[in-house]
Amino acid sequence: MITFVPLENYYDIYIYFALFLVLANVLHAYTVPLNNSKNIAFLKVSGIVLLFTLFFYIGLRPISGRYFGDMVTYSRYFTSYANGASVNVDRDILFHYYIKFISNFSSVYGLFLITTFIYIFPMYKLSKRLSPNYWFYIFFVFIVSFSFWSYGTNGIRNGVATSLFLWGLCFHNKKIIMFSFFAVAAMFHKTTILPIAAYCFSLIYNKPKLYFLGWLASIPLSLVMGSVWISLFASLGFGDDRLAGYLTGDVDASAFSNTGFRWDFVIYSASAVFVGWYFIFKKNFNDKFYNHIFNTYLICNAFWILVIRANFSNRFAYLSWFLIGLVIIYPFIKQKYYPKQALTIAKVIVIYFSFTFLMYFVYYAK
Structure with a gap:
């Protein structure tokens, strides 16, 4: 568990880290063409580092209802199931069986680490499936989206369910597998x-x-x-x-x-x-x-x-x-629609992230 980051600064660090990456991506796009082998290698390494950084940073966050919303509710479910309580089958049945299963061999912190993996990994998986060479850009857009943080730390059940939907899209040419993922997503959260x-x-x-x-x-x-x-x-x-x-x-x-x-x-x-x-x-x-x-x-x-x-x-x-x-x-x-495609992509990401960064000062201002 990460204890050296003050809870009140947890989101701040994420948003400024994202800002740094967005600006760094622009500078990189000015220097290296999109299809350059050095650029492709750089994107792959950067993507893997980003994947693991987010996985551990979000997955090892402390339990807090004030800063991470529903996280406390899920930790209570875990404690109850770890103590032998029967599974709540009123709604989102598979999500509760999932928590019950994890409680048999892990601590509550393991639950959130595994859940973070299920939330982030499908974004990475789908990105690689759609573009083996330039998957970093797709994955990057996922993680700088306005809703990414909220549904990874607060509306966790909903976030995991939609990520399972994304995982299913990885198999859009294999309908049985795809719909199996869709079914699991719906049993995690019915809104999917x-x-x-x-x-x-x-x-x-x-x-x-x-x-x-x-x-x-x-x-x-x-x-x-x-x-x-x-x-x-x-x-x-x-x-x-x-x-x-x-x-x-x-x-x-x-x-x-x-x-x-x-x-x-x-x-x-x-x-x-x-x-x-x-x-x-x-x-x-x-x-x-x-x-x-x-x-x-x-x-x-x-x-x-x-x-x-x-x-x-x-x-x-x-x-x-x-x-x-x-x-x-x-x-x-x-x-490819533009002569300097890498720079165009970088500018698009800047514009896209601008809303997320603006709402950091508006939507999350308390």
């Missing part, structure tokens, strides 16, 4: 039923135009009929009673720094929509896997926009935001 269902829709119909128009329509529909959509989705029993409570409960200002229709978060979400639209419709980027991911993102993000005024709507935002970095960076990795 939404991205799973969205991905299945994209398997049936994979043309982005219709989904794009649906996303555009969700904004005025939410502005005009926001409460109607919240009531509708709650009555349909999306997820479980707890999630219905997220939709219909009284607005809690602590759920977001401001409540109501969050234009700042809609603009953040729209950045990925714009990138997808630009490459698919303007640059004729034709990639079947990218279409699946983009369409899944559009469906999930449109759902969130419709219920954006709901209490804890950030829980639903993450069901699309965990894909936002992938949607943005993927076309830059898969096809």
Whole structure:
């Protein structure tokens, strides 16, 4: 366990470390071309170092409810199961069996270390699967995303479930394995039923135009009929009673720094929509896997926009935001559009990370 870092500075160190890496990446891009063998070797070494640094830094953090939210709740589950309690089978059954299993041979700190591995490793795995040479950029975008820290240290169950979804995407050409991962993800956290269902829709119909128009329509529909959509989705029993409570409960200002229709978060979400639209419709980027991911993102993000005024709507935002970095960076990795591609990628990452860094001073300011 890491005890030499003050708890109040834990996130600060992460965010400034990310800032350093983002700026260093820009400087490196000015000096070495993308396809240079030295650059490829540098990216691989940097990626592995980053992977293990994050794994130990996040996985060995102290237990704290004040700074790491739900971490205390999960530690209580662990202690209860370690003392022989029966598994809670009311909801997210596999997550509780997972904690019960770990409690048989590990300490509570081992639980969080293993859980951190399950959270981060699929991001690395999918990045390597999509680009053996330039996977660092994809992985890097994952870890500097706005939601990365929150769902690795607080909304842990949700973060792990969406990472299992990402792990499943590594096998998008092996549907049985992919859907097995999806099933495990849903049993870790039921909200992943939404991205799973969205991905299945994209398997049936994979043309982005219709989904794009649906996303555009969700904004005025939410502005005009926001409460109607919240009531509708709650009555349909999306997820479980707890999630219905997220939709219909009284607005809690602590759920977001401001409540109501969050234009700042809609603009953040729209950045990925714009990138997808630009490459698919303007640059004729034709990639079947990218279409699946983009369409899944559009469906999930449109759902969130419709219920954006709901209490804890950030829980639903993450069901699309965990894909936002992938949607943005993927076309830059898969096809060369610019003479200085490495520099272009570095600048895109700077712009993308700017929102995360800005929200460090706004969203996390207490």
